[in-house]
Amino acid sequence: MLELRRIVAWTTALVLMPAHLSALEAYVSNEKDNTISVVNVAQQKVVRTFQVGQRPRGITFSRDHKLFFVCASDSDAVQVFDAATDKHLYDLPSGEDPEQFAVSPDNKRLYIANEDNAVTTIIDLQSRKVIQQVDVGIEPEGMAVSPDNRVAITTSETTNMAHFIDTETFEVTDNVLVDQRPRHAEFTHDGKDLWISSEIGGTVTVIDMSTRQIKKTIKFEIPGVRAETVQPVGIKLTRDDKHAFVALGPANRVAVVDAKSYDVVKYILVGQRVWHLALTPDENLLLTTNGLSNDITFVDVPRLKAVKSVTVGRYPWGVAIKPES
Numbered sequence: 001m002l003e004l005r006r007i008v009a010w011t012t013a014l015v016l017m018p019a020h021l022s023a024l025e026a027y028v029s030n031e032k033d034n035t036i037s038v039v040n041v042a043q044q045k046v047v048r049t050f051q052v053g054q055r056p057r058g059i060t061f062s063r064d065h066k067l068f069f070v071c072a073s074d075s076d077a078v079q080v081f082d083a084a085t086d087k088h089l090y091d092l093p094s095g096e097d098p099e100q101f102a103v104s105p106d107n108k109r110l111y112i113a114n115e116d117n118a119v120t121t122i123i124d125l126q127s128r129k130v131i132q133q134v135d136v137g138i139e140p141e142g143m144a145v146s147p148d149n150r151v152a153i154t155t156s157e158t159t160n161m162a163h164f165i166d167t168e169t170f171e172v173t174d175n176v177l178v179d180q181r182p183r184h185a186e187f188t189h190d191g192k193d194l195w196i197s198s199e200i201g202g203t204v205t206v207i208d209m210s211t212r213q214i215k216k217t218i219k220f221e222i223p224g225v226r227a228e229t230v231q232p233v234g235i236k237l238t239r240d241d242k243h244a245f246v247a248l249g250p251a252n253r254v255a256v257v258d259a260k261s262y263d264v265v266k267y268i269l270v271g272q273r274v275w276h277l278a279l280t281p282d283e284n285l286l287l288t289t290n291g292l293s294n295d296i297t298f299v300d301v302p303r304l305k306a307v308k309s310v311t312v313g314r315y316p317w318g319v320a321i322k323p324e325s
Contacts, residue, residue, distance in 0.1 A: 030313025
């Protein structure tokens with residue numbers, strides 16, 4: 001179970017929301033509406049909505065928090081916005097059907113998974129030009145960059161592999177076979193392990209980065225829920241790498257996993273068709289995007305309990321937290 005001190009912190013927050021959370025905002029991409037909903041975390045309500053390109057999915061902030069990026073998949077573009085004003089600045093040459101992406105730790109590159117043409121596109125963020133396109137497996141989606149900035153990972157949904165790309169040579173150095181339809185890649189903060197969710201396989205694979213071998217395959221069994229509805233997608237690890245949250249798709253649950261023993265601690269019921277996740281900076285709240293119920297759910301992390309759902313746009317997919325300015 002998570003630390004007792006977090007329970008005290010969250011109980012206090014319910015009475016008086018700390019000032020440091022008052023300006024915290026969550027940006028949610030709505031696939032069907034072609035919009036971003038901005039949710040005030042303290043008020044737990046939508047405060048504004050604005051239009052973006054067609055079928056927005058992946059969304060993330062630059063490392064310096066000055067910009068945010070949106071994968072407008074059906075517009076074949078990564079759109080770049082000013083984080084202070086939400087103003088659209090320009091589009092990057094993303095390649096076809098960008099779905100997920102990752103900003104490098106040094107904030108110099110953007111790595112993009114292009115689902116339709118089986119490549120990873122690498123963009124220099126200063127020049128706004130494509131540095132390289134790397135051939136990977138069929139239908140790439142998941143994208144991550146190691147904390148030491150040496151390896152980029154792309155997962156391919158049809159090839160069922162995690163592809164390891166050397167960030168200096170742009171060569172694919174390893175391919176690790178995982179379960180069916182890998183959707184998301186997430187490094188532990190210490191860079192020692194890589195977590196891959198497999199939607200159809202119904203599992204999460206943990207890969208040892210030193211050997212690039214599978215060290216654990218995590219399975220999920222929810223009483224009263226059909227096994228075929230358990231479809232892992234988004235993953236979020238706490239900063240101390242002790243716990244992982246896994247979005248289980250049409251099972252409408254988030255699994256809480258002890259990241260050391262790999263045991264499932266709890267299943268939390270959220271909205272319908274949960275896609276992706278974000279933690280607030282203090283890690284007291286977890287936000288989930290629920291694609292079929294058109295809302296996001298706030299989860300009290302210390303109590304491991306869903307506390308509120310907020311309606312956003314149609315088919316919410318991605319979520320990113322904007323730090324306070």
